[in-house]
Structures are given as structure tokens and as C-alpha cells.
Amino acid sequence: MSQQETSFVSHLVELRDRVLRSVVAMGIVFAVLCLYPGPGAVYDLLAQPLTEALPEGTKMVAIGVITPFMVPIKVTMLIAFVLSLPVILYQLWSFVAPGLYAHEKRLGLPLVIASTLLFMLGMAFCYFFVFGQVFKFISSFAPKSITPAPDIEAYLSFVMTMFMAFGVSFQVPVVLVVLVKLGMVQIEKLKEWRSYFVVIAFIIAAIVTPPDVVSQLALAIPMCLLYEMGILFARMVTAPPPKKAADDAWGPASEDEEKKIQEHS
Secondary structure, eight states: OOHHHHHHHHHHHHHHHHHHHHHHHHHHHHHHHHHTTOHHHHHHHHHHHHHHHSOTTOOOBOOSSSHHHHHHHHHHHHHHHHHTHHHHHHHHHHHHGGGSOHHHHHHHHHHHHHHHHHHHHHHHHIIIIIHHHHHHHHHHHSOTTOOOOOBHHHHHHHHHHHHHHHHHHTTHHHHHHHHHHTTSSOHHHHHHTHHHHHHHHHHHHHHHSOSSHHHHHHHHHHHHHHHHHHHHHHHHHTOOOHHHHHHHHHOSOOHHHHHHHHHHO
């Protein structure tokens, strides 16, 4: 085998090892959750915002034959994936990092950590704030002649869609920082596009959320705030170095001052 083929095979082997480590980490978390508190308790926790909004004594229903078994297992796997996400992203980072430059490594690891935290923050915001308000709002419009009894599989599909929508939407600061750092857009342009982004945020919220005002506002408003946060972080990341800042404030430095700056650096 040539050196190029050997390098390609070694990369495939490393990728396989890191994928296996990620799967093992997720499997361990999944096994622990199955032992305690158990898939049923995990699903009850996920369904709590909806069950609290339903009329007293009303429960959710399972239409399929194996749905009462499979849906809690799917929910447990989802929670296991979220809890093992730091390990998965670390394995991904370890695979990509050797091919990056030093300045890319310094920026990449904080972005991975920030992206993970923002994704989990988006899911937590959706669960603790959005679900309760949305379900109460929808229940208040239900006619008194019917008894709402949602299907557990339909509820799981709804929850996963909402979690994904909020988790991805909370990545706005990371996307802006990357775009500015790569030179694809300037901070001044982001400020000019602020009004357009507000319209885009409400359009996205209207598409990915249920057709109610509460959930749409709950997604669009945080996206607008995160856009402003992204501009702030992008300004901090692209701040000029001390020498350039001094030149902008006091004019270009003399030769003696430049020598002192180089000695200190």
C-alpha cells in the first residue's frame, strides 16, 4: 500500500474507534437510565408538562400494540443521547483537531462547548417554559364537549420536533461568531440585517412550532435576543490586538515602541 492509502486507512480506523466510543458512552448512559429510574419513569417526566395541563383524571392513550413498550424506550434513548452529547462531541473534536491550525484549535474547542451548552439550554427552555404555557393555552381552547386524550407516540414526535427546533435555534450566536471569524460577514452588516432577522425569526417560528401565538413568540423572541448576543460575542472574538488598538487611538507607533512591543510579546 502507498503512503496515501495507509494514511486513509488509519483515518478510517480512528473514525471507527471514536464512533464506537461514542456508541459505548451512549449505551452506558442508556443502561443506567433503564436500571434507574426506568423507561416508564423517564417518559412520565417527559410527559409531565402535558399531563399537568390535561383535565383532572385524564390520561394519555397508546393506540399501537407495542407502543407502551417502544415509546418509553425511545424516550430513554433520546435522553441518553443528550446526556452523552459532550462525549460524542469530544470524540468528534479529537478526530478533527489534528488537521486544524493552531488558531483554529483555539477557536474550535470553545465553539464545541458553547454549541453543546446552547443546545441543552434550548431543550431545557422548551421543556420548563414553553411546554407548560403551550399546553395550557391549547387546553383553554378545547370545547367542553370533548375529553382530550393525546396519543403517547404523537406526543413523542411533537416533543422531539420542538426540542430539535429550539436546540438548533439556540445555535445563532455560534453561527454568527463563525461567520465573522471566517470573514464571510462583517459585524456592521449583522447590525444592518437586524430587522431582516426579526422577520426571519418569526417566519421560522411560525413554520416549526404549533399554530399558536405562545409557542411562536417563545421561539422568535429568544432567537432575536440570541442574535444580539451573537453580535456581542463576535465583537469580542474579533477584537483588534493591543498594538492595532494603540495605533488606532494614538497613531502608528515609532520604531523604538515597536521594538519594545516585540520584546514583550
